[in-house]
Amino acid sequence: MTTDMSFPSNTAPLHRLAHARAGDKGNRLNVSVIAYSKNDFELLREQVTPQRVKTLFADRNVQVVTRYELPKLGAMNFVIDEALEGGVNKSLNLDGHGKSLSFRILEIEIILFS
Amino acid sequence: MRWDYLNFLWDDDVGTMMQPNIVKIGCCAGFSGDRYDAGVPVAEALALADGPAYLMYETLAERTLALAQIQRRCDPEVGYTPYLADFLRPVLRTCLENGIPIVGNFGAANPPAAARRILALANELNLSTPCVATVEGDDVLESFGERTIRSWNNDEKRDLTGSRIIAANAYLGGRPIADALSDGADIVVTGRCTDSALAVGPLIHAFGLQHDEWDRLATAVLTGHLLECGAHVTGGYFADPGYKDVPGMASIGFPIAEVSADDIATITKPPRTGGLVSAATVTEQLLYEIHDPSAYLTPDVQLNMTDVEVEDLGENRVRVMGARGAPPPGKLKVTVSIEGDFLAEGEIGYSGLNALARARLAARTLLERIELHGSNCAVRCDIIGAASIHDSIYSRRWQEDSVPSEGDYRVRLAGSTQNRAEAENVAREVLSLYANGPAGGAGVRYCVTPRVHTLSSYISAADIKPKITFYGQRK
Numbered sequence: 001m002t003t004d005m006s007f008p009s010n011t012a013p014l015h016r017l018a019h020a021r022a023g024d025k026g027n028r029l030n031v032s033v034i035a036y037s038k039n040d041f042e043l044l045r046e047q048v049t050p051q052r053v054k055t056l057f058a059d060r061n062v063q064v065v066t067r068y069e070l071p072k073l074g075a076m077n078f079v080i081d082e083a084l085e086g087g088v089n090k091s092l093n094l095d096g097h098g099k100s101l102s103f104r105i106l107e108i109e110i111i112l113f114s
Numbered sequence: 115m116r117w118d119y120l121n122f123l124w125d126d127d128v129g130t131m132m133q134p135n136i137v138k139i140g141c142c143a144g145f146s147g148d149r150y151d152a153g154v155p156v157a158e159a160l161a162l163a164d165g166p167a168y169l170m171y172e173t174l175a176e177r178t179l180a181l182a183q184i185q186r187r188c189d190p191e192v193g194y195t196p197y198l199a200d201f202l203r204p205v206l207r208t209c210l211e212n213g214i215p216i217v218g219n220f221g222a223a224n225p226p227a228a229a230r231r232i233l234a235l236a237n238e239l240n241l242s243t244p245c246v247a248t249v250e251g252d253d254v255l256e257s258f259g260e261r262t263i264r265s266w267n268n269d270e271k272r273d274l275t276g277s278r279i280i281a282a283n284a285y286l287g288g289r290p291i292a293d294a295l296s297d298g299a300d301i302v303v304t305g306r307c308t309d310s311a312l313a314v315g316p317l318i319h320a321f322g323l324q325h326d327e328w329d330r331l332a333t334a335v336l337t338g339h340l341l342e343c344g345a346h347v348t349g350g351y352f353a354d355p356g357y358k359d360v361p362g363m364a365s366i367g368f369p370i371a372e373v374s375a376d377d378i379a380t381i382t383k384p385p386r387t388g389g390l391v392s393a394a395t396v397t398e399q400l401l402y403e404i405h406d407p408s409a410y411l412t413p414d415v416q417l418n419m420t421d422v423e424v425e426d427l428g429e430n431r432v433r434v435m436g437a438r439g440a441p442p443p444g445k446l447k448v449t450v451s452i453e454g455d456f457l458a459e460g461e462i463g464y465s466g467l468n469a470l471a472r473a474r475l476a477a478r479t480l481l482e483r484i485e486l487h488g489s490n491c492a493v494r495c496d497i498i499g500a501a502s503i504h505d506s507i508y509s510r511r512w513q514e515d516s517v518p519s520e521g522d523y524r525v526r527l528a529g530s531t532q533n534r535a536e537a538e539n540v541a542r543e544v545l546s547l548y549a550n551g552p553a554g555g556a557g558v559r560y561c562v563t564p565r566v567h568t569l570s571s572y573i574s575a576a577d578i579k580p581k582i583t584f585y586g587q588r589k
Contacts, residue, residue, distance in 0.1 A: 019358055019394060021351070023403030026269070026570075032401035034394065059509040068407050072423055072436075073397050079405050085507055089177075089454055089567045092494040092528040095503035104504050 011109050018044060020102035027090075029083040029098045031105050038074035045069065045076065047110050053078050056108065060085065078105070133375055137320040138167040139313050139337065140370045140384075143201055143218075144344025146173040150200045152344065152368045155384035157205040159370060161212040166320045169209060170312040171201055171218030172342045179306055180451035180566040182222035183255075183281040193224035194303075199235050206232075210241055210300060217291055217312050221303040223281065225250055228303045229585040236586075243587040247299035249290045251580040252306040254448055254573065255282040263450060268569040274452065280566060281451040284573055287413030287442075288334065290580035291315025292323075297582070298589030306449070308412050310338025317373060318414075331415035332439030333377040336422065339410070340381055340399055340434065344368050347381055347399040348430075349389035362388015367430075378435045380427070391430040400424065400434075413446055413575060415439040445572040454567035456537035458491070458529040460544025460560030461498070464552065465522045472552035473497045473523040474512065479551055480527045483543045491531040491540055498524035524557075537562045 142153030186193025367387025501511035
């Protein structure tokens, strides 16, 4: 594993604690965030909030982010409206489906301990 | 051997099928561009196993059907998945000789032509004539006409007056597929149906599921959802080296689900294949393209996956259980495809010393040229290597100082317009950088793509009448 020098020692990118997959329906994106260890689920639930995801996608003018929690799977599902600049029918983005955006969410910085 | 087994299950005195304990379904394609050779290990594993088994092929994305409809208008014998024979050729003998029915939505816009192609393929391979069933009735453009469809509400509240409807198809469920199997089909060819229906149909048939066995139907939908993207659940689209490693990526084994009569689905893959089935691969696929996990709507049942549990049994076997079902909504989703815009794209590469400055100059030159044209074309620039797919039309992150000045960069221009000639002019601006742009620009590629625009409408399920037709050797 690589060390992320840019992060303070008590923090880590979400990428180290969870994996994710993105899917699309029209202009709506969904990204699952799944903890590698269910023990980390509560930490992720506290910090990977809909508000933070909305802020992350501010450059796309995202207004509505809904989070569904699946504690039995150690997972959350984020539904992000209007995130795809029109979706695969209209977008000028090389990734019109937004499939790569799972890795954008995984950049979120998690405070491991305070 | 397999037929003996099935005959044993059939109780002539009662005239009903005894319920099997385990039903197996393998998925050999998760999209039309999938690997042709993936089906072989799946079909062989199912042929060696006991009990009823089925193969499914999912090859129909949202827009694929509209493109197929355009092809059918040019030639009445096409308009099904163009790679139908490539997918079926390697598995057809194994399936027919071992009594493994095949279900696929590879009929696309023309299930009857697909059925004829499959019969021709069986003939080419010197196989005895199979029984092929088509399921139609999804094509509401045919049954309701363009004028009626224009009058329907759609999710974008868009006025379709004057729009040319290319295709309009309702999502059918698993019931008609089950009926076709019950009437002896070796191969069931559908057009538009929910992806999960390709597994739900066989499970309804094999277990004799009733309309109101909601939890069992929910398990069937969950199984179909896990299978529908092929290798997506067995280590495809999953690997992240150092974090999520997957062995044997060049020969990923496609999934097999073993569904038990007590509603447990075990996901596995054929022996001696690459890939990985773990709690992580299964959970990623479980939530793929899901919105509210408590209300996944299908024509057969509303699936609630909130209480689903995923248990890793080791050795590429993962148990999934806890699906809950509720009655489905009385409406079916319809995808309506209309003509969209023309997407113009062009790329040019800059590499080595001061490459970023040259790439930025190229990008700015392109944007200025589009402005000089005075066109209404919406455009965007990327610098691949600096910022592209994670960038947005508002932020232009390739302009930020943090990007290293030397590297291997590719400038991309994309534009959208309703006018093909204008789109071609936009794309050609990238080509003209060869003689008019910054030094060392290389490797131009450009193209113009007509796009289909899709909208969603809803129709009362009672207004859709699925039609089953048999071809070949009727049993």
